[in-house]
Amino acid sequence: MIVVIGLLIGIILGLAMNFSIPDIYSTYLTVAILACLDSVFGALKAYLGHTFDSIVFISGFFGNALIAVALTFLGDKLGIPMYLAAVIVFGGRLFNNFAVIRRLVIERYFRRKKND
Amino acid sequence: MKKIKTQLVLTLVFVILGFLVAYQYKQLKDPVKQLTVQETEDLLQEIDLLKVEKENLISHNSELQTSLKSYEENAASTGSMNKTLKEQLDNSRLILGMVDVKGPGISMTLTPASTVLSPTGVEYLTDVELVYILNELNYAGAEAVSINDIRVSIQTGIKSSSNNSYILINDEKISPRETITIKAIGDKDKLIGALSFNGAMDYNALAYYDIRFQPEDAVKISKYSKPFSTAFVKEEE
Numbered sequence: 001m002i003v004v005i006g007l008l009i010g011i012i013l014g015l016a017m018n019f020s021i022p023d024i025y026s027t028y029l030t031v032a033i034l035a036c037l038d039s040v041f042g043a044l045k046a047y048l049g050h051t052f053d054s055i056v057f058i059s060g061f062f063g064n065a066l067i068a069v070a071l072t073f074l075g076d077k078l079g080i081p082m083y084l085a086a087v088i089v090f091g092g093r094l095f096n097n098f099a100v101i102r103r104l105v106i107e108r109y110f111r112r113k114k115n116d
Numbered sequence: 117m118k119k120i121k122t123q124l125v126l127t128l129v130f131v132i133l134g135f136l137v138a139y140q141y142k143q144l145k146d147p148v149k150q151l152t153v154q155e156t157e158d159l160l161q162e163i164d165l166l167k168v169e170k171e172n173l174i175s176h177n178s179e180l181q182t183s184l185k186s187y188e189e190n191a192a193s194t195g196s197m198n199k200t201l202k203e204q205l206d207n208s209r210l211i212l213g214m215v216d217v218k219g220p221g222i223s224m225t226l227t228p229a230s231t232v233l234s235p236t237g238v239e240y241l242t243d244v245e246l247v248y249i250l251n252e253l254n255y256a257g258a259e260a261v262s263i264n265d266i267r268v269s270i271q272t273g274i275k276s277s278s279n280n281s282y283i284l285i286n287d288e289k290i291s292p293r294e295t296i297t298i299k300a301i302g303d304k305d306k307l308i309g310a311l312s313f314n315g316a317m318d319y320n321a322l323a324y325y326d327i328r329f330q331p332e333d334a335v336k337i338s339k340y341s342k343p344f345s346t347a348f349v350k351e352e353e
Binding site: 058 | 122123125126127128129130131132133134135136137138139140141142143237
């Protein structure tokens with residue numbers, strides 16, 4: 001519940017506020033978003049598997065984003081498109097997390113059905 | 117107590133996530149205006165038209181120049197005084213770059229180093245390096261200089277533009293990412309001597325360029341393409 005409220009506040013803020021980040025940083029923003037999404041789905045997976053720890057989640061959320069941005073920045077300086085690595089790794093992990101979440105949800109559903 | 121704190125932090129995290137996603141969405145919703153195919157074609161057509169117009173104007177200009185010359189010759193034939201004046205006029209034209217000129221001199225090419233071969237990155241020329249070369253040539257007694265066949269005249273300025281994506285000379289663009297050809301008329305030995313002086317061609321970004329120059333017996337330099345401006349300068353009485 002609290003999560004949904006937070007998300008809504010963030011979306012409203014993002015749409016309403018009228019400042020712009022320079023175009024050159026847009027790659028960094030995309031990579032950061034991807035890293036954050038990865039952490040969020042990782043957290044959902046952990047929550048369903050009863051291994052959720054808020055410290056792990058929060059450190060992962062900011063840490064992943066920072067590392068992704070830092071690597072992209074380094075890649076820019078060296079002429080290597082490092083953001084592709086971030087996109088592939090985080091994208092791949094997103095799909096993995098989805099697969100695990102799906103399995104957990106299905107398992108839960110059938111267990112409940114059996115109990116009924 | 118601890119639970120509330122955790123929830124607050126979680127909310128904050130999701131506020132950030134929501135903000136980032138919404139911001140990115142908004143950014144992509146109004147992208148930079150892209151030209152449609154039709155607009156691009158229109159622009160290309162316009163460029164072609166303007167090119168034709170430019171050709172026409174240049175030929176018209178040279179016609180007028182020849183007729184002017186014939187008038188002058190007629191006038192000069194009437195007396196020796198006028199003849200001297202005519203000679204001086206021709207001389208001034210040569211120096212100012214109002215006519216195509218030729219003579220012995222040198223031609224040099226500046227080719228940027230390949231980005232593949234220099235992993236540390238390549239620096240490109242700016243106006244500063246071109247002005248530097250120009251000064252070296254003039255100091256060595258060059259009488260006429262052109263850069264990419266653009267005559268450098270007494271009223272020419274050289275300036276990098278658009279974050280050095282091109283360099284403007286006489287309002288014409290040259291690219292520092294392509295080979296630049298510089299020609300100069302003057303004493304061949306002096307010019308070559310100035311250019312091959314140890315360290316002379318290592319100035320700033322020149323170190324990243326493959327620089328070649330050779331003496332030539334007949335360097336051709338076309339005339340200055342713009343009209344001279346005398347809107348402010350007046351002779352002192």
